[in-house]
Amino acid sequence: MPIMLKIQWDLKEGREADFRANQEALCTVMYDHPGVICYHVDYPAQGVSQWTEIYATNEAFKAHLANEKGKTPLGACIDASAKITCRCWGDPDAGSKEILAGFGATYHETAKNAFALNPSADKDSLV
Numbered sequence: 001m002p003i004m005l006k007i008q009w010d011l012k013e014g015r016e017a018d019f020r021a022n023q024e025a026l027c028t029v030m031y032d033h034p035g036v037i038c039y040h041v042d043y044p045a046q047g048v049s050q051w052t053e054i055y056a057t058n059e060a061f062k063a064h065l066a067n068e069k070g071k072t073p074l075g076a077c078i079d080a081s082a083k084i085t086c087r088c089w090g091d092p093d094a095g096s097k098e099i100l101a102g103f104g105a106t107y108h109e110t111a112k113n114a115f116a117l118n119p120s121a122d123k124d125s126l127v
Contacts, residue, residue, distance in 0.1 A: 002037065002056050002117050003090035007103065008083075009049040015080035016047060022073035022080070023049065029070040035060025037117065056117055058093045065099050089115060 011019050023041055030036035035056040043049050055061040064070065078084070086103035089110045097105075 001091040002054060002115065003058065003061050003088065003092050003096065004055075004115065005051070005053040005089075005100075005105075006087045007051040007053070008085040009051070009077065009081045010083040010085075011047045011049065011080055012082045013047070016043075019049065019077055019080040022076040026070055026073040026077065029067050029073075030064065032067055032069070033060050033064045036064050054117075055090075058091075058096045061092070061096050062099065 009019065020043075027039050027041065030039050037054040037056055038052065040052040041049060055064065065074075084103055086100065086105040088100060088105045088107050092100060092107075
């Protein structure tokens, strides 16, 4: 089963520009990992960023977090944050849960048959 994360970053006063620059750099790291299905970031209020991340597998999640190109921008995002709230859906294995513990992840149930990756997904499809 895939893993979906919804993360809210409450930023330290005066750190939003630094956070945004590092968030942009971090998002590009997903291109190294085809199993990273989605990264969505928005800024619903000043000093708040919300992310939705979808990973096809635990291996894709762990590889993405282990990527050396992402470690510096992720560390900077963490440093710029006063509070991180991470909610997780799916079936993270022990290794993924160990990583997620660093973000204070909480785990939630998904409605039956409501979280699936389309095995026929094609990014170039016109239909």
